[in-house]
Amino acid sequence: MKKIAAVALLSLGAVLAGCSKQENAPAPAAAPAPAAVTQIVVGLDDNFPPMGFRDEKNELVGFDIDMAKEAAKRLGLQVEFKPIDWSAKEAELSGKRVDVLWNGLTITEERKQNIAFTAPYMENHQIIVVPAGSAIKAKADLAGKVVGAQEGSSAVDAIKKEDAVFKSFKEFKTFGDNVTALMDLSTGRLEAVVVDEVVGRYYVAKKPDQYEVLDDNFGTEEYGVGLRKDDTELHGKLDKALADMKADGAAAKIAEQWFGKNIIK
Incomplete structure (x- = not known):
């Protein structure tokens, strides 16, 4: 009887010890807060x-x-x-x-x-830049002409919206940037460039004797x-x-x- 009682007491002690360890176990660590955007x-x-x-x-x-x-x-x-x-x-x-x-x-x-x-x-227009003294005075005059714009720019979208005008071009060329397009205009490889007004007027103001901006444009847009x-x-x-x-x-x-x-x- 004494031996059985001793075993029982040892078993009970083990259970209590186990419960004690469970109760004292640390709570799971909280997930770290996301780093603040700086x-x-x-x-x-x-x-x-x-x-x-x-x-x-x-x-x-x-x-x-x-x-x-x-x-x-x-x-x-x-x-x-x-x-x-x-x-x-x-x-x-x-x-x-x-x-x-x-x-x-x-x-x-x-x-x-x-x-x-x-x-x-900001509000902006897609303007048409031509060489100074050009016979091109409006969009209708772009028929049969070589026209350029920056690849991936809104100028391309604006031109293509006016399907009849776009199809009247002799050729439509796109460039990696507006600077290259305007350089091709100044050397005669293009006859007109369609460009954001803020960009076009910035360059025209630098070389007013080289470029002209038409009154006609390819629409208004917002930035x-x-x-x-x-x-x-x-x-x-x-x-x-x-x-x-x-x-x-x-x-x-x-x-x-x-x-x-x-x-x-």
């Missing part, structure tokens, strides 16, 4: 003056550069500018190699299928900042920053520095 990577075409381009010191400057810097400062974020192949901009964004597309990006229904946009911050559709938090913050910049005059000041007038929408 930087925004801006994808841009670095040959798109005056929106974003390299100056004589090879530094990135421009209207959209200054706008992005001001917005990032208000959001308490560092900003990195990453030149990308602009014709592959949506892939760069969806692949998370950049956080936003901010470089004279036109808001279109087609682009809205894949990316989200902030509220528009916005492009984001991934699931990046709703950043989207909301950017919208507020841009609205605040417009309300307090910061955006107008940046516009006046680059265009000589307030062109903020």
Whole structure:
């Protein structure tokens, strides 16, 4: 009997010890909080003056550069500018190699299928630039002519929307950037270039004796900042920053520095 009682007591002690260990076991560690976002990577075409381009010191400057810097400062974020192949901009964004597309990006229904946009911050036109003294005076005069535009730009979309005009061209050429297209215009390899107004007028002002801008154009458009559709938090913050910049005059000041007038929408 004593032996049985001793075994029973030992068994009970083991059970109690087991229960004690279970009760004193540490709780599972909580999952670490996601790291706070401290930087925004801006994808841009670095040959798109005056929106974003390299100056004589090879530094990135421009209207959209200054706008992005001001917005990032208000959001308490560092900003990195990453030149990308602009014709592959949506892939760069969806692949998370950049956080936003901010470089004279036109808001279109087609682009809205894949990316989200902030509220528009600028209104723009697709203008027609021709050599000084050209016989081309309107879109109708582009029939039988060689016309150029930047590949992947909204100028291409705007031209193709006007199917009859587009089909009347002798040839339509696309280029990696607007600078190359305008160089081909000045050497006679093109007879007209369709380009964003902010870009076209920037270059025409530099060489007014070389280029002319027609009164006719390929329509009005709006610029916005492009984001991934699931990046709703950043989207909301950017919208507020841009609205605040417009309300307090910061955006107008940046516009006046680059265009000589307030062109903020």
